[in-house]
Amino acid sequence: MRRRVGALFVALIAGLVALVPGTSAVAGTIGDYPEFPYPSTTYSEPFRGQFHFSSQSGWMNDPNGLVYANGVYHFFYQHNPHGLAWDTMHWGHATSPDLVHWTQKPIALEPEVHPGTLFSGGGVVDKDNTSGLKTGSLDPIVVFSNTDGVSVFYSNDNGQTFQAYDKGRKQIQIPSESRDPKVFWDAARHRWTMVVWSDQDGNGVNIYTSPNLLDWTFASRFKAPWLFECPDMYPLALDGRTGQQRWVLTSASSQYVVGSFDGTTFSTDWTAPQQMDQGTTYAGGSFYAAQTFTNTPDGRTVQMAWQGGNHGSTWTGNATFPVSLGLVSTPDGPRITRTPVAELASLGSETRSWKNETVDSAKAGNLFGDIKADTYEITAQFDVKGTSAQRFGFDLHARSDGTADRSVVYDTRAQTLQGKPLRPVNGKIAIRLLVDRGQLETFADGGRYSLSDNADFDSAADSQGIRLFADGGKVKLDSATFTRLNTSWGTAQSTLLSNLKGPWHAAGGTWSDVTTGKRATTVGDGFYMSAGTGGDAVYQGDITLDTAHAGGLTFRANASGAGYTATLDTSGVVKLWRPGKDIAVHSAPITPGRTYHLKVRTDGSRIQVWLDNGSEPVIDTTDTTYTSGLFGVNVYDGTATVQNLNTGTAGFSAFSAGRWTPRGGNWTVTPAGLGGASAQNGFYLSDRAGTDFTYEGDLSVTNGTATGLTFRAGSDGVGYTANIDTSGVVKLWRPGKDIATYATSVVEGRTYHLKVRTDGSRIRVWLDNGSEPVIDATDTTYTSGLFGVNSFAANTVAQNLTIG
DSSP states (O other), X not given: OOSSOOHHHHHHHHHHHHHSTTOOOOOOXXXXXXXXXXXXXXXXXXXXXXXXXXXXXXEEEEEEEEEEETTEEEEEEEEEXXXXXXXXXXXXXXXXXXSSSOEEEEEEEOBTTBOSOOOOOOEEEOTTOTTSOOOSSSOOEEEEEOSSEEEEEEESSTTSOOXXXXXXXXXXXXXXXXXXXXXXXXXXXXXXXXXEEEXXXXXXXXXXXXXXXXXXXXXXXXXXXXXXSSOEEEEEEBTTOTTSEEEEEEOTTSEEEEEEEOSSOEEOOOSSOEESOOSOOSTTSSSEEEEEOBSOXXXXXXXXXXXXXEEOSSEEEEEOOOEEEEEEOOTTSOEEEEEEOGGGGGGEEEEEEEEEEEEETTSOOOTTTTOBOSSEEEEEEEEOTTOOOSEEXXXXXXXXXXOEEEEEEEETTTTEETTEEOOOBTTEEEEEEEEOSSEEEEEEGGGTEEEEEEOOOOOSGGGOEEEEEEXXXXXXXXXXXXXXXXXXXXXXXXXXOBOSOSOOEEESSEEEEETTXXXXXXXXXXXXXEEEEESSOEEEEEEEESSOSEEEEEEEEOTTOOSEEEEEETTTEEEEEETTEEEEEEEOOOOTTOEEEEEEEEETTEEEEEETTOSSOSEEEEOOSOOSEEEEEEEEEEEEEEEEEEESSOSOOOOSOSOOEEESSEEEEETTEEEEEEEEEEEEEEEEEESSOEEEEEEEEEEEEEEEEEEEEOTTSOSEEEEEETTTEEEEEETTEEEEXXXXXXXXXXXXXXXEEEETTEEEEEETTXXXXXXXXXOOSOOSEEEEEEEEEEEEEEEEEEEO
């Protein structure tokens, strides 16, 4: 987003602020990152686009960092999650498998958690790890933001969390006002290129190059009065010929020029730009700040833009439907084409077609007269050679009284469509309309004509008519097709982390997305069932009981949840049950508000249940009633939250112990290990104690300050901790005293190996399997106690804990 805005945009913001008096964006904290503050919605509100992306709630503007990474498309966007007006920019986040079905995700970049001004920027996938930022099996997503310079942020967990590189310090310093970096891979030169807007001596872009996304060299500057903010730059094959590549440079207002790029300098012989879209191309209008995806799997150049004119009671702004860009030769020179992505067809249901019809103003009748539709697509080709009609087109969301919410009109004399120039091609006018509840997108002339608009369509049953009309004569309709488009919402999960196959469905109770997973509110039993099935398997997950009497893991079940359930019960038991029978019960105190980890292993008729990462099952029994079925979860009579539902043996790997117990913070188990989240000190303690030993493990600070190995501790965590601290130290401490420190770089998101050896009062600490300890100190305060892990003002991961 921008500091300097036009009068129209200021007026828009003022009007939206009036809708939500007193609202203001707020900066987050490490303890609640990634933030997911959205109220639940069915996405069925009036004017809410059914196949155009809008944020689940809050304000959205510019698309940011559009990438295809690790099997899904990621759509980031400028976002105020706490109000309907622009304020304190965050990076919102949504994902899609197909560019059509979008799933809202938690905040990607959050003020105070991530440093700098989190304005608009671009993103890439570092498939070859040129940056060296990769820490796991997934390709890093690297994004760029900030103003008057550029900072780098990256994710190694497919966008679930982001870290600030070099603590967010600007890797490019720009002395003038600047923003909106866009980065792409220059395949011909095997390096990265960035274009970033600045007002140095007038509007224009600075071009930088880099071998690794981190170290940037100024290459050149391209100046143009029209080139104001949110630039994008990409190659397109002229007329689809791979040997005829041209480069396109665009501005936020969809103006563009076509030229060449030699790896350092962009040049063009155009004296003036062309307009890519005919909508209202100012900030807050119907087409602004368009950006293209990087790393698309099929090589398409796919674009989405901000439509600021759509809003409802809980959201403001939406995105245009994704289009594939092309470049075609015309008598006037190369021109951009915009074509809705083919994946739109996945929403189609009812289809009607017509051929060789005549639309005549003198005759009653309407080819579309028996159709009632809310969201749909129309394609139509008209033969205007010798037509006598002065105007023809479609009335959309038409009513019996002759009124309509919007008309799409071609004027045969002026040769305009919706008031914008459109000349016939070989005597034909071909139109394509995408009609959504709050959006109308019009394409013509093979995509050379594009007009994106917001329209408040009345979805009432008596306002869903379509009229094909002609005024003042006749026009021949060569062909037309109507296709009803179904909603794209509701086919995936937002905050539930799971490797189980979807879609999921509720069988009783109300299930909603919250920061910490999927929350259920039930009267009696409620089940949430995946589409994943299994017979013999390891199945595990985290359960937090709030007001619920019980909650647990359901398996070998049918779609209604009838099967086995291993459950936590506030009466003080862990129970394995099936309809009509409690199979086995284990006594254990269960506290509301605390997160517990359950694991189930099935092997034929044998069923074992583990609690809180204990090395021995608390239930080991047999039952032959169900041999296979669906995986899911159960909540009984109240509210509870479930998270990290996974099949497979991956999880928290640690030394043999009984139950682990949290003391502060929230502790969960993912396939990557033990996750901790704490505002201050939080401990997760085993029931195993020691005096002299070697204790080691792998530790990572996802975001925040510190994590470490705790030892010789009491049940409250009071003891020694050896930690890694992102302030730049390895530290040995106990409450009230830092015993010793070792200065070294500790990077968020990186995994470090710590080893502690105690011998009486002597305590040594090794880092990353070094041959010599980085700390060798003495302290006599604690002689024996429990083993555990610590998280301090951070989101953390611990894994592979061993004692020797």
